[in-house]
Amino acid sequence: MPENRRLQKVNKHIQRTFGEILQTEADLPADVLVTITRVDTTANLKSSWVWLSVFPLDQGDAILERLKPQMYDLQGALNRALDVRPLPRLRLRIDYGAQNAENVERALDSLN
Secondary structure (H helix, E strand, O other), X not given: OOHHHHHHHHHHHHHHHHHHHHHHHOOOOOXXXXXXXXXXXXXXXXXXXXXXXXXXXXXXXXXXXXXXHHHHXXXXXXXXXXXXXXXXXXXXXXXXXXXXXXXXXXXXXXXX
8 A cells, every 4th residue: 555545544544533532531621612624644653743623713722731631641542542553642733724714704804
C-alpha cells in the first residue's frame, strides 16, 4: 500500500476513534460542542496533529487548557484502541477555519 494512502487511513482512523473517546471520556462542558475537523500524522507515525473545531468559537483556548491535564488518559485510551505501530503522540490544535469564514462573510456583508 502506498505510504500516503496508509497515512490517510491512519488519519481517518484516529479522527473517528479519538472523536468517540472525546465524547465518552473527556471532561468537557455540556454547553460546548467539540468536533475533530482533521488529523495530520507525520510520515514516521510518531505524532499526529488533531485539529478541533469548538463552538462557541471563543471557547477554543479554554477547551485546550481543560484537555491538557486529561491528555495522558485520553492518549492511553487511543493507544489501546489503535492497531498501528508506532503509536502516534497526539497534539491538539484549534481549527479557526469556521471563524475565519464567518469573518470573511461578515466583511462581505458590510460591503453590500
